[in-house]
Amino acid sequence: MPKIITLQLSPKQAADEKFYLARAAERMGIRQSDIALARVVKRSIDARQRMAKVNLSLEIYVDQEPQPAPLHFDYPSVENGTEVIVVGSGPAGLFTSLRLIELGFKPILLERGKSVLSRKYDIAQINRGGEINPDSNYAFGEGGAGTFSDGKLFTRSKKRGDYNKALQTLVWHGANPEILYEAHPHIGTDKLPRIISNICRTITESGGKVLFENKVSGFVLKNGRITGVRVGGNVIEGAAVVLATGHSARDIYEMLYESGIAIEAKPFAMGVRIEHPQRLIDSIQYHRAERGEWLPAASYSLVSQEAGRGVYSFCMCPGGFIVPAMTDNSQSVVNGMSPSGRNSAFANSGLVTEVRLEDFAHLREQWGELAGLRYQQMFEELARQHSGERQVAPAQRVSDFVAGRASRSLPRTSYIPGLTASRLDQWMPEVIGARLRSGIATFGKKMKGFVSDEAIVVGVESRTSTPVRIPRDPETLMHTQVAGLFPAGEGAGYAGGIVSAALDGERVADAVARFCKAHNF
Numbered sequence: 001m002p003k004i005i006t007l008q009l010s011p012k013q014a015a016d017e018k019f020y021l022a023r024a025a026e027r028m029g030i031r032q033s034d035i036a037l038a039r040v041v042k043r044s045i046d047a048r049q050r051m052a053k054v055n056l057s058l059e060i061y062v063d064q065e066p067q068p069a070p071l072h073f074d075y076p077s078v079e080n081g082t083e084v085i086v087v088g089s090g091p092a093g094l095f096t097s098l099r100l101i102e103l104g105f106k107p108i109l110l111e112r113g114k115s116v117l118s119r120k121y122d123i124a125q126i127n128r129g130g131e132i133n134p135d136s137n138y139a140f141g142e143g144g145a146g147t148f149s150d151g152k153l154f155t156r157s158k159k160r161g162d163y164n165k166a167l168q169t170l171v172w173h174g175a176n177p178e179i180l181y182e183a184h185p186h187i188g189t190d191k192l193p194r195i196i197s198n199i200c201r202t203i204t205e206s207g208g209k210v211l212f213e214n215k216v217s218g219f220v221l222k223n224g225r226i227t228g229v230r231v232g233g234n235v236i237e238g239a240a241v242v243l244a245t246g247h248s249a250r251d252i253y254e255m256l257y258e259s260g261i262a263i264e265a266k267p268f269a270m271g272v273r274i275e276h277p278q279r280l281i282d283s284i285q286y287h288r289a290e291r292g293e294w295l296p297a298a299s300y301s302l303v304s305q306e307a308g309r310g311v312y313s314f315c316m317c318p319g320g321f322i323v324p325a326m327t328d329n330s331q332s333v334v335n336g337m338s339p340s341g342r343n344s345a346f347a348n349s350g351l352v353t354e355v356r357l358e359d360f361a362h363l364r365e366q367w368g369e370l371a372g373l374r375y376q377q378m379f380e381e382l383a384r385q386h387s388g389e390r391q392v393a394p395a396q397r398v399s400d401f402v403a404g405r406a407s408r409s410l411p412r413t414s415y416i417p418g419l420t421a422s423r424l425d426q427w428m429p430e431v432i433g434a435r436l437r438s439g440i441a442t443f444g445k446k447m448k449g450f451v452s453d454e455a456i457v458v459g460v461e462s463r464t465s466t467p468v469r470i471p472r473d474p475e476t477l478m479h480t481q482v483a484g485l486f487p488a489g490e491g492a493g494y495a496g497g498i499v500s501a502a503l504d505g506e507r508v509a510d511a512v513a514r515f516c517k518a519h520n521f
């Protein structure tokens with residue numbers, strides 16, 4: 001049996017394998033040369049004290065002990081398997097497809113956007129202030145919103161599926177094995193595109209299909225069952241249809257609603273992106289002027305209740321960049337990401353507050369279940385009206401936002417298209433703006449220096465979650481009205497983030513297999 005040894009080390013000692021192996025051997029009362037294999041199984045930073053510590057857990061195998069088998073995934077050929085349509089190649093669609101392959105089914109993965117390589121070009125154009133291609137941007141294309149995301153893999157929904165398997169699948173497709181033991185695993189936007197392409201290659205090499213620039217524009221229904229989808233003038237048929245189109249595919253929600261297929265308005269969250277100099281966050285979190293050579297860029301996670309509603313930080317990106325995440329030219333939407341080295345001079349996070357059904361009740365009569373979506377759209381368009389040319393985003397110094405005064409100038413930013421000074425405190429709906437202002441003031445008491453002249457809020461962070469749910473039966477995971485239709489992932493309202501979307505995709509694949517077997521497809 002391997003032995004687990006947990007050491008508390010300085011950041012420098014934790015980076016020195018020779019040092020910590022000697023410590024582990026000493027602790028076990030053996031010679032270091034008796035260690036046949038040492039695997040890090042957990043690493044976390046404890047920065048509560050003046051001097052930050054690293055907690056490192058090692059799994060130690062001594063001489064003749066049987067060692068764990070290397071990570072391996074075997075995907076069978078599904079060339080002749082039953083065809084299942086998967087719409088959307090985000091984490092939910094990709095993991096649905098991989099699981100379908102494991103179960104012997106042939107996924108036909110339809111994606112409105114382009115392959116990673118072509119998509120990179122469109123994203124570079126957006127950052128240069130070019131037009132937004134509505135089918136190829138930060139949300140749409142190979143790998144969905146996950147490809148040029150930050151790649152944080154932490155999730156609160158570990159119980160909803162095999163979290164470790166999801167991480168191992170990413171490692172098998174090229175992610176750094178460190179994600180298997182880091183307390184807050186992170187891939188980085190520079191590494192994700194290759195991993196996503198490798199997953200798509202697994203799907204095609206196993207006999208599945210991945211079809212880019214294939215936008216689903218309609219559903220084919222017969223006697224209450226979905227039998228296929230429309231792409232341009234063609235119909236593509238399948239035994240079942242998995243709808244994993246993400247929360248930015250507004251046309252899909254509209255299509256469902258217009259076809260009389262049930263969708264439900266749901267609460268969601270909106271706000272701003274907040275950005276500080278990274279050295280400021282480091283100095284607050286590590287209690288010293290410089291973080292030094294051995295500590296990673298510091299992060300934070302903040303939450304408070306303001307006037308009866310939650311205000312919280314979300315998707316914190318240390319050493320990261322704010323990016324333009326809109327899907328058409330009428331919106332101003334921002335998000336955040338960081339490269340694997342987390343080495344930019346800035347720290348950003350989404351800072352959002354709950355939006356409840358009552359906030360958009362006035363839109364119900366006209367828009368029915370699409371009311372929340374329209375409210376979200378109006379917020380993004382409002383931000384656009386206060387933006388500069390192209391993707392230049394509206395921003396305000398945090399101290400000015402909290403105090404309710406104009407910013408005469410703005411500090412440096414990571415946001416490449418640029419910023420224009422704007423009174424976010426004035427033009428945001430009161431229900432959002434007032435709570436954010438008092439929430440930020442509360443966070444300033446928890447983290448001294450958080451409310452700073454050097455920090456900015458940027459408009460707007462509106463796509464942290466979906467304003468619509470596509471209802472499904474909790475047992476069969478099938479749409480409550482349409483047999484054979486399986487809503488999946490974030491856009492369907494059952495996930496929020498890369499890993500939870502991936503886990504939901506796996507569960508849905510299992511449900512599809514049960515459905516197909518029950519109907520002899």
Ligand SMILES: Cc1cc2nc3c(=O)[nH]c(=O)nc-3n(C[C@H](O)[C@H](O)[C@H](O)COP(=O)(O)OP(=O)(O)OC[C@H]3O[C@@H](n4cnc5c(N)ncnc54)[C@H](O)[C@@H]3O)c2cc1C
Binds near residue numbers: 146
């Ligand atoms: C900049 C950025 C940073 C992020 N950072 C993180 C992070 O660090 N950690 C984290 O957990 N999450 C992060 N997220 C969120 C994460 O990316 C999403 O939660 C996740 O991608 C949702 O997965 P999904 O498969 O449900 O949907 P999506 O990833 O949105 O995928 C949906 C796919 O469906 C396609 N599609 C839509 N309509 C159609 C149609 N009609 N026909 C065919 N295809 C269609 C889209 O093109 C898209 O590829 C980030 C997002 C962004 C934008």
